[in-house]
Amino acid sequence: xxxxxxxxxxxxxxxxxxxxxxxxxxxxxxxxxxxxxxxxxxxxxxxxxxxxxxxxxxxxxxxxxxxxxxxxxxxxxxxxxxxxxxxxxxxxxxxxxxxxxxxxxxxxxxxxxxxxxxxxxxxxxxxxxxxxxxxxxxxxxxxxxxxxxxxxxxxxxxxxxxxxxx
Amino acid sequence: xxxxxxxxxxxxxxxxxxxxxxxxxxxxxxxxxxxxxxxxxxxxxxxxxxxxxxxxxxxxxxxxxxxxxxxxxxxxxxxxxxxxxxxxxxxxxxxxxxxxxxxxxxxxxxxxxxxxxxxxxxxxxxxxxxxxxxxxxxxxxxxxxxxxxxxxxxxxxxxxxxxxxxxxxxxxxxxxxxxxxxxxxxxxxxxxxxxxxxxxxxxxxxxxxxxxxxxxxxxxxxxxxxxxxxxxxxxxxxxxxxxxxxxxxxxxxxxxxxxxxxxxxxxxxxxxxxxxxxxxxxxxxxxxxxxxxxxxxxxxxxxxxxxxxxxxxxxxxxxxxxxxxxxxxxxxxxxxxxxxxxxxxxxxxxxxxxxxxxxxxxxxxxxxxxxxxxxxxxxxxxxxxxxxxxx
Ligand SMILES: NC(=O)c1ccc[n+]([C@@H]2O[C@H](COP(=O)([O-])OP(=O)(O)OC[C@H]3O[C@@H](n4cnc5c(N)ncnc54)[C@H](O)[C@@H]3O)[C@@H](O)[C@H]2O)c1
Ligand SMILES: [Zn+2]
Ligand SMILES: [Zn+2]
Numbered sequence: 279x280x281x282x283x284x285x286x287x288x289x290x291x292x293x294x295x296x297x298x299x300x301x302x303x304x305x306x307x308x309x310x311x312x313x314x315x316x317x318x319x320x321x322x323x324x325x326x327x328x329x330x331x332x333x334x335x336x337x338x339x340x341x342x343x344x345x346x347x348x349x350x351x352x353x354x355x356x357x358x359x360x361x362x363x364x365x366x367x368x369x370x371x372x373x374x375x376x377x378x379x380x381x382x383x384x385x386x387x388x389x390x391x392x393x394x395x396x397x398x399x400x401x402x403x404x405x406x407x408x409x410x411x412x413x414x415x416x417x418x419x420x421x422x423x424x425x426x427x428x429x430x431x432x433x434x435x436x437x438x439x440x441x442x443x444x
Numbered sequence: 445x446x447x448x449x450x451x452x453x454x455x456x457x458x459x460x461x462x463x464x465x466x467x468x469x470x471x472x473x474x475x476x477x478x479x480x481x482x483x484x485x486x487x488x489x490x491x492x493x494x495x496x497x498x499x500x501x502x503x504x505x506x507x508x509x510x511x512x513x514x515x516x517x518x519x520x521x522x523x524x525x526x527x528x529x530x531x532x533x534x535x536x537x538x539x540x541x542x543x544x545x546x547x548x549x550x551x552x553x554x555x556x557x558x559x560x561x562x563x564x565x566x567x568x569x570x571x572x573x574x575x576x577x578x579x580x581x582x583x584x585x586x587x588x589x590x591x592x593x594x595x596x597x598x599x600x601x602x603x604x605x606x607x608x609x610x611x612x613x614x615x616x617x618x619x620x621x622x623x624x625x626x627x628x629x630x631x632x633x634x635x636x637x638x639x640x641x642x643x644x645x646x647x648x649x650x651x652x653x654x655x656x657x658x659x660x661x662x663x664x665x666x667x668x669x670x671x672x673x674x675x676x677x678x679x680x681x682x683x684x685x686x687x688x689x690x691x692x693x694x695x696x697x698x699x700x701x702x703x704x705x706x707x708x709x710x711x712x713x714x715x716x717x718x719x720x721x722x723x724x725x726x727x728x729x730x731x732x733x734x735x736x737x738x739x740x741x742x743x744x745x746x747x748x749x750x751x752x753x754x755x756x757x758x759x760x761x762x763x764x765x766x767x768x769x770x771x772x773x774x775x776x777x778x779x780x781x782x783x784x785x786x787x788x789x790x791x792x793x794x795x796x797x798x799x800x801x802x803x804x805x806x807x808x809x810x811x812x813x814x815x816x817x818x819x820x821x822x823x824x825x826x827x828x829x830x831x832x833x834x835x
Contacts, residue, residue, distance in 0.1 A: 327538070329536065329537050329538040329541060363538060364538060400555070403549065403550075404534075404549075404550045407534065407536050407537050407549070407550060408470075408534045408536050408537075408550055408591075410468050410469060410470070412467075412468060412550070412553045412590055413467040413468055414467070414553050414578060414579075415467075416462065416465065417464065417578075417579070417580045417588070418445070418447060418461040418462045418463065418464050418501060418580045418584065419449070419461060419497075419499040419500060419501065419580065420447065420449030420451065420457065420459035420461050420498070420499035420500075420501070421449075421451075421459060421498065421499050422497065422498060422499045423451070423452075423498045423499070425452075425498060427494070428497050428498055431495060431497050431574055432497070434556065434557060434574070435497075435554055435557075435574050435578060437556065438553060438554040438555065438556050438557075438578075439553070439555070439556070440556075441556035441560075442555050442556035442559035442560065442565070443559040443560065443563060443564070444555075444559070
């Protein structure tokens with residue numbers, strides 16, 4: 279642990295003033311302070327901002343339907359965005375989120391609980407803003423020949439609303 | 445129906461595919477009359493944007509006739525002649541309200557890919573890979589247009605099909621660059637690339653009152669169009685030093701505004717071209733930013749550089765020092781067409797915006813693969829190959 283801090287300090291001297299180095303130090307400090315607890319492992323609030331006042335986004339505090347469907351599995355927080363720029367809708371899983379490489383099989387199989395939170399948030403946003411979720415099937419296409427790249431892309435697009443940075 | 449599909453890197457085929465359907469209440473189906481190749485397609489065709497799936501229908505710049513309307517459509521009815529913006533935007537999210545339509549939050553049903561690449565997902569675009577939404581493209585007899593009240597525009601009677609076609613994307617892109625970087629009356633503007641996009645950027649700058657506009661390319665037939673039809677001065681980078689010409693022609697100051705309309709496959713006569721090409725082939729950089737570098741270098745102190753050419757990922761040897769020390773404003777965007785198409789159509793109706801000369805090769809859809817070959821290799825003076833899906 280000591281070496282990590284030293285290495286970070288050396289890098290910071292080399293790149294004095296860069297935000298990168300500062301972040302790096304902060305992260306190694308955090309690691310030094312709480313061994314084993316990575317920044318990723320705590321449950322995150324995932325949030326979308328909708329372009330409507332709270333009274334329209336969640337009339338009488340009523341949750342948009344895709345989020346309501348998640349029931350007790352999530353906590354939900356609805357707050358006005360700064361400067362009246364819409365409403366922030368945030369959701370957080372109550373059960374611990376899967377973390378690290380062990381989460382991969384669940385993500386690929388579409389069983390990761392974060393995925394339904396992301397989909398619900400994205401769908402809520404588009405329902406509130408435009409009233410309908412865009413449908414993409416069926417669409418015209420030519421022959422979908424099977425290739426390794428194609429398989430990968432199919433897997434990615436199948437989880438299109440469930441993955442991403444949200 | 446018939447459609448032109450991407451089937452693999454540098455491979456296209458005309459296939460018989462199912463007709464599109466109305467899937468959302470705000471959709472229309474357009475019977476495509478004209479659909480053009482665009483420089484952006486070349487990046488897809490060559491596999492530089494790796495989110496294409498065999499069978500994807502290409503094409504995003506098109507006009508046609510409304511064939512069917514969804515129950516919530518207010519502004520269009522069957523039979524109307526429309527030009528459709530290449531980007532799909534809802535018109536109601538915060539970005540659309542700011543008139544930054546290509547950043548629409550509700551236009552890309554596939555946000556995960558571009559969020560991973562860029563942090564946040566821009567909107568969607570027809571026929572532009574699964575990264576940009578996975579919408580079926582316009583090189584087909586029919587196309588589904590979501591959010592049709594926002595993205596489809598009635599064409600004034602005085603404007604012919606072939607003129608209106610380019611309001612969809614090329615002209616709207618030029619307008620986006622010139623307006624967003626803030627070209628003002630009296631400015632000296634340099635534009636890299638004399639393709640349809642560069643020519644339209646030059647025209648937009650002239651209409652904004654730029655005092656002198658210079659277009660840079662190496663293809664004489666394109667430079668001739670930029671001079672004769674658009675009304676710009678030209679520089680041939682194959683036979684002249686761009687940096688020295690610009691310095692000489694701007695009283696030693698450099699252009700106030702530099703607009704790059706070349707993109708990630710830029711070429712050059714210098715040795716760095718080989719360097720960039722090698723790195724790109726080895727996937728050590730994804731884009732060749734040759735023209736952007738030159739623009740940043742040539743721009744006057746405190747000037748503006750706008751990147752209209754499409755880039756996908758990482759570039760090498762980017763002159764960040766010049767941006768910082770010269771106090772430049774550097775911006776880029778996919779086109780915010782919804783904002784500019786009405787004004788472009790008006791300009792077309794008044795005869796101020798000429799575009800039909802860009803359609804150097806008009807072909808039936810069956811000749812789609814040949815059309816792309818000509819456009820890609822710039823054969824026979826091809827500026828744009830335009831398809832008529834109805835034959
Ligand atoms: N921002 C947007 O929304 C948007 C929309 C449409 C197209 N585009 C992009 O704009 C770019 C141009 O599109 P186009 O349809 O005109 O393509 P195009 O291929 O017809 O034209 C590109 C031109 O750039 C020239 N060129 C190449 N290297 C050059 C260099 N180093 N200096 C000067 N000129 C050079 C080529 O000779 C060619 O004439 C593409 O990257 C395309 O993807 C962006
Ligand atoms: Zn285009
Ligand atoms: Zn929008």
